[in-house]
Amino acid sequence: MPRPYGRDRIAGVREGKLLLSCPEPKGWRARAPKSATSAEHPGTCVRWEEQLFEVEDLETHADGNLTYTLARWDERHAIRVMATYDAETEAGRNTEARAATRRVERHTALLLAAPFVGSLPAPVQERLEREYNVRAPTMSLVSALPLFLFGTFCVVAVLVVAFGGPSLLPNGVLLVGQYLFVESALRLGVVLLQGRGIGNVAGTVLYEVWRISRRGEKRTTE
Numbered sequence: 001m002p003r004p005y006g007r008d009r010i011a012g013v014r015e016g017k018l019l020l021s022c023p024e025p026k027g028w029r030a031r032a033p034k035s036a037t038s039a040e041h042p043g044t045c046v047r048w049e050e051q052l053f054e055v056e057d058l059e060t061h062a063d064g065n066l067t068y069t070l071a072r073w074d075e076r077h078a079i080r081v082m083a084t085y086d087a088e089t090e091a092g093r094n095t096e097a098r099a100a101t102r103r104v105e106r107h108t109a110l111l112l113a114a115p116f117v118g119s120l121p122a123p124v125q126e127r128l129e130r131e132y133n134v135r136a137p138t139m140s141l142v143s144a145l146p147l148f149l150f151g152t153f154c155v156v157a158v159l160v161v162a163f164g165g166p167s168l169l170p171n172g173v174l175l176v177g178q179y180l181f182v183e184s185a186l187r188l189g190v191v192l193l194q195g196r197g198i199g200n201v202a203g204t205v206l207y208e209v210w211r212i213s214r215r216g217e218k219r220t221t222e
Helices: 087-113 122-132 138-164 171-194 203-220
Strands: 009-014 015-022 045-048 051-061 066-072 083-084
Touching: 087 122, 122 138, 138 171
Parallel strands: 045 083
Antiparallel strands: 009 015, 015 066, 045 051, 051 066
């Protein structure tokens, strides 16, 4: 009996066919039986320790595991799709699965950090968009909108003071808020009218300080 690889296991033998239990899908296609409108199509041909098997059936379980029913390949079928099942192929498959999981995790983390990441320079946001599939305009919008709302409040607070009302915030905060109102309004205009990401001054300065410090660390280690 051939040996399974990784976390796969042989769940049994049924009518001379191997039942291969796998925790993750392999992309193998099961046999399509003959119907009134179509001919029979064999499943994926799997080469396993120099033996050829056909994926006759595929069963998905509630716990996420899959069971492939593998029958000896019938030579009357032409081999159209062949997959190799060996240690090297499964190691590569596991590596890709882990990489995909990391991409999903980083995609989620980037969405949660969008209010801060959206302040970074546009080229940085565009690179993150390519790597983790989170749109740069979305990150910029999520970053600019809260600052715009705060800036709007500060502008209104200044008008209240101008008309003889009480000061709602310290003067320094009101000044910063008015700046954020103008900057965020311009950023929102770029995002909504041009459909591209844009950072702010604070995010750009902090990023440049970080980048220069990293460059200094690399020179020190060299």
